[in-house]
Amino acid sequence: MASPDVQQQAATVWQGRVPLRVRVKGAGPAVVFFHGPWGLTWGPFLDALAERFTVYAPEHPGTSPGEPDAIREVDSLWDLILCYDELFEHLGLSEAMLVGHSFGAMMACEVAALRPTRIRRLVLIDPIGLWRDDAPVINWMLLSPQVLPAHVFKDPDGAAAKALFTIPDDPEEAALAKTRLTWAMGSTGKFIWPIPDKGLKKRIHRIASPTLLIWGEDDRLVPRVYADEFARRLPRTTLEVVKGAGHAPHLEQPEATSRLVQAFLGRPADQ
Amino acid sequence: MKVSAFHLMPHRELPHDFEQRYESVWVTPPWWELADARRVGQYYNWTLDELLHAARAGFDGICTNEHHQNAYGFMPSPNLMGSVLAKQTNDLDVAIVQMGMTLPTTSPPIRIAEEYAMLDCISGGRLVAGLPLGSPMDVNLAYGITPMEHRERYREAVELVTKAWQAKEIFAWNGKYFQLGTVNLWPRPIQQPHPPIWIPGSGSISTFDFAADRNACYCFLSYSGARSAKAMMDGYWRVVEEKGLEHNPYRAGFLQLVAVSETDAQAEADYARHVEYFYHKCLHVPPQWGAPPGNQDYRSLLAANRSPVRRVEDPKTLRYRDFVDKGYVIAGSPATVRERLIEEVIKGLHVGNLMVLVQIGSMPHELTLKNIDLFAQEVLPHLRDIWDEEGWENHWWPERLRGARQPVAVGVAK
Numbered sequence: 001m002a003s004p005d006v007q008q009q010a011a012t013v014w015q016g017r018v019p020l021r022v023r024v025k026g027a028g029p030a031v032v033f034f035h036g037p038w039g040l041t042w043g044p045f046l047d048a049l050a051e052r053f054t055v056y057a058p059e060h061p062g063t064s065p066g067e068p069d070a071i072r073e074v075d076s077l078w079d080l081i082l083c084y085d086e087l088f089e090h091l092g093l094s095e096a097m098l099v100g101h102s103f104g105a106m107m108a109c110e111v112a113a114l115r116p117t118r119i120r121r122l123v124l125i126d127p128i129g130l131w132r133d134d135a136p137v138i139n140w141m142l143l144s145p146q147v148l149p150a151h152v153f154k155d156p157d158g159a160a161a162k163a164l165f166t167i168p169d170d171p172e173e174a175a176l177a178k179t180r181l182t183w184a185m186g187s188t189g190k191f192i193w194p195i196p197d198k199g200l201k202k203r204i205h206r207i208a209s210p211t212l213l214i215w216g217e218d219d220r221l222v223p224r225v226y227a228d229e230f231a232r233r234l235p236r237t238t239l240e241v242v243k244g245a246g247h248a249p250h251l252e253q254p255e256a257t258s259r260l261v262q263a264f265l266g267r268p269a270d271q
Numbered sequence: 272m273k274v275s276a277f278h279l280m281p282h283r284e285l286p287h288d289f290e291q292r293y294e295s296v297w298v299t300p301p302w303w304e305l306a307d308a309r310r311v312g313q314y315y316n317w318t319l320d321e322l323l324h325a326a327r328a329g330f331d332g333i334c335t336n337e338h339h340q341n342a343y344g345f346m347p348s349p350n351l352m353g354s355v356l357a358k359q360t361n362d363l364d365v366a367i368v369q370m371g372m373t374l375p376t377t378s379p380p381i382r383i384a385e386e387y388a389m390l391d392c393i394s395g396g397r398l399v400a401g402l403p404l405g406s407p408m409d410v411n412l413a414y415g416i417t418p419m420e421h422r423e424r425y426r427e428a429v430e431l432v433t434k435a436w437q438a439k440e441i442f443a444w445n446g447k448y449f450q451l452g453t454v455n456l457w458p459r460p461i462q463q464p465h466p467p468i469w470i471p472g473s474g475s476i477s478t479f480d481f482a483a484d485r486n487a488c489y490c491f492l493s494y495s496g497a498r499s500a501k502a503m504m505d506g507y508w509r510v511v512e513e514k515g516l517e518h519n520p521y522r523a524g525f526l527q528l529v530a531v532s533e534t535d536a537q538a539e540a541d542y543a544r545h546v547e548y549f550y551h552k553c554l555h556v557p558p559q560w561g562a563p564p565g566n567q568d569y570r571s572l573l574a575a576n577r578s579p580v581r582r583v584e585d586p587k588t589l590r591y592r593d594f595v596d597k598g599y600v601i602a603g604s605p606a607t608v609r610e611r612l613i614e615e616v617i618k619g620l621h622v623g624n625l626m627v628l629v630q631i632g633s634m635p636h637e638l639t640l641k642n643i644d645l646f647a648q649e650v651l652p653h654l655r656d657i658w659d660e661e662g663w664e665n666h667w668w669p670e671r672l673r674g675a676r677q678p679v680a681v682g683v684a685k
Binding site for chain 1: 411412415416417418419420447557558559560563564565566569572573576577
């Protein structure tokens with residue numbers, strides 16, 4: 001649930017064919033947050049970020065309520081990268097800091113690699129986008145709804161897991177919630193099926209900004225060896241491991257994650 | 272009525288505790304633990320022999336199909352099988368029903384147009400061209416096609432294949448998924464403008480529309496019998512009516528598991544364990560693999576999530592008598608089988624093109640031949656003229672085979 005003071009901005013890109021809904025809150029330097037495969041969750045992590053920054057959180061095409069077919073107009077990863085490039089123009093962001101989670105972190109890398117000089121800082125929370133045969137990323141789209149929460153969260157019975165995965169009692173609300181969750185996975189999965197290695201390894205060297213890598217200590221979807229893979233390719237990288245978290249530390253441990261992110265984003269430019 | 276023998280080419284000797292020991296029959300069953308290539312060679316030859324036997328015994332058509340990475344039915348190339356069947360049945364009025372080569376995983380899809388045209392040429396114009404969407408396990412899991420692109424790819428491939436068969440001029444295809452500068456198919460099929468098209472489906476409303484709009488035969492490939500198919504097939508016929516198309520029973524196909532023996536009791540003695548093997552082992556797949564996110568469009572997904580929670584029956588909890596009682600399998604004496612087939616399936620669903628799964632699960636070769644013979648001798652003759660009085664033309668059958676099938680050499684084994 002978004003706090004009442006989160007604004008909504010609508011943008012239309014890609015020759016008018018792709019509507020993008022952006023949640024906006026706060027004041028200060030621009031931070032763009034790219035959500036993961038289960039849709040945008042506005043919670044304490046983004047609220048805290050909005051105390052010092054202007055947070056722009058776009059919803060990936062297809063994941064906004066009422067606009068499921070927006071994804072039909074985005075054929076490829078290249079299309080999606082350019083849609084976001086157009087969104088930055090639309091929002092008037094000549095420079096920004098990026099925070100991304102999971103699939104959203106892969107998109108943050110792609111956007112940063114497209115226009116390296118526009119991106120000041122990059123925060124990757126349990127990113128995907130690279131591949132090692134000896135440590136395959138689990139394809140969460142093939143997991144049953146019963147086991148999915150325990151793969152995304154360290155504590156599948158905790159508040160964060162419940163907020164994301166609990167199906168409401170009201171039948172119509174339940175049908176909508178289930179459908180949105182599945183459709184969000186399908187809409188983001190379109191760009192990573194069946195293996196989330198779509199060429200980032202060839203473009204990642206273009207990223208120029210300092211990078212903070214955050215990994216949930218118990219990420220059961222993306223093994224920690226990928227932290228090395230990202231760090232190896234992004235020389236100005238710091239790795240922080242968050243205890244008590246799985247694949248979504250910003251949801252499961254919002255305070256600890258937020259402290260790390262704020263410290264990194266708020267650091268003076270020459271550090 | 273046209274009746275075809277359908278074969279999956281399953282593994283017939285999975286361990287008794289297969290479904291406890293292994294995650295799935297599809298995608299992940301370990302070959303090296305479960306199979307032996309020489310033995311599998313025997314299965315392929317049995318499969319071909321059984322289908323040829325059905326052709327000689329009097330079935331109107333013989334069906335093969337494509338699946339990958341599984342022990343449930345592993346003909347990765349149905350056309351390899353179909354070409355043997357076409358050649359070996361050139362003296363018979365039997366249709367070669369390819370149900371068939373999977374469109375979204377064949378690139379470029381004109382390969383299907385070419386191979387089907389070859390089969391039509393080899394068989395002298397006896398091909399029925401099945402154009403399947405393919406299961407998510409085959410297409411998304413085994414062959415890596417993005418679930419959200421599965422149906423789009425299929426639709427483009429169907430348009431390309433049907434155009435490639437018919438175009439009088441060389442054309443360029445500038446599609447979303449396929450780009451070909453020069454399409455000029457060699458060979459073309461004997462049947463003009465193209466072989467009859469059957470579109471297999473599993474009850475999705477969008478497939479009803481797709482089949483009806485192309486004037487194709489919609490085939491419901493079901494393993495749970497006519498009773499559970501009734502609502503779906505009624506939905507199909509409503510679509511046909513809404514589009515102003517004739518209520519021709521040959522516009523519909525249906526797959527039914529059938530097991531015939533001398534008596535109902537003997538059928539249970541002969542077939543019970545093979546039927547249970549089929550439902551307990553051959554259909555052992557994690558349910559979510561059947562619908563990975565994006566495979567179903569948003570509206571179908573929402574409609575499915577809105578429909579009252581109807582727990583899909585778990586076949587692992589059912590035994591032979593349940594499968595028979597519920598009509599998953601029509602089994603018993605010839606009289607029992609023909610009565611139920613006619614009432615529940617043919618008349619109940621208004622179906623003109625019946626497919627019969629004659630080899631079920633672990634059913635051994637000799638028993639399969641018995642099932643085929645008893646069906647051909649004692650059941651099939653009673654089905655043949657069911658729709659004749661109504662005077663329907665089977666536009667979805669090879670033209671040269673639309674007359675009455677002469678029952679040659681009935682019951683001759685080997």
